[in-house]
Amino acid sequence: MSTAKRNTWQREAVRKALGSTEGFISAQALHSSLRDRGSSIGLATVYRTLSALADEGDADSLQSPEGEALYRACTSAGHHHHLICRNCGLTVEISADEVEEWAQGVAAANGFTQPQHIVDVFGLCASCSAGGGGAEHPIS
């Protein structure tokens, strides 16, 4: 009786749009995308919904090197990380037990408890690399 979530077409629109997006996308870009498709959804709502989805664990979020918040529909339930093309946004989910253990270990070795970690790799995907840097088709 506390969190009475209501079903709105806006929430569904964001879910669907996020789900049909390859790779990470910013709130701004997702809003533009929805508007282009004829939706009249508001920007603030997109921000709110994405934030909510992230909190509920239905979306992944990370900060781009430029400080923008990016979101992605979360497919694999468990904990994982990402390899992201900084040109076209192509994203590969990667699991790395190796890194998980390392993070745990280094935290413990220094007396730290409740360790969390941020691990993301950015680069240029094969296609974008092959383009010789020529084919510029920015994220989203």
Next chain:
Amino acid sequence: MSTAKRNTWQREAVRKALGSTEGFISAQALHSSLRDRGSSIGLATVYRTLSALADEGDADSLQSPEGEALYRACTSAGHHHHLICRNCGLTVEISADEVEEWAQGVAAANGFTQPQHIVDVFGLCASCSAGGGGAEHPIS
């Protein structure tokens, strides 16, 4: 003859201020700190200088979870990462060849080039863990 860097008291002021700071600090905060100490340095200059220092490898930078850029005087010369107490801000520099190789490897394995990576571990340091979470004194 290309990069003719000049020595200005502003650059030195930022260097010194950054060096005498424990843990990470934002450009805004560093500017305030300098102003409080009587310096007349401009905000834009602090931003420029910090950015330059980071580029030169004389400072570390990372994005706080809130999306703010934080800087820290870099003691160990090479590439490294950080273990940060999310309660008191205590920071430990950590090197992790293991992770470096993993990042390179996973990028290469997926056809990605020019890999960059973000790797940071947040947790509670020994003191803050021992305090039972009582002593709350947020970062910076």
Next chain:
DNA sequence: ACGCTTTTGACAATCATTATCAATAAGGCG
């Protein structure tokens, strides 16, 4: 000291994100 360039700094301009708050619409209920 001179002159060419870099650097500075006050201020405006951007840009992403959040806060407002009146208007809207979901859901429960009779």
Next chain:
DNA sequence: CGCCTTATTGATAATGATTGTCAAAAGCGT
């Protein structure tokens, strides 16, 4: 089905960090 309560929306203003502008103020080699 209508009504009422309340979560949600969205246009817009506000915020806050960062960057751009550009004339004035230093570096530095001569």
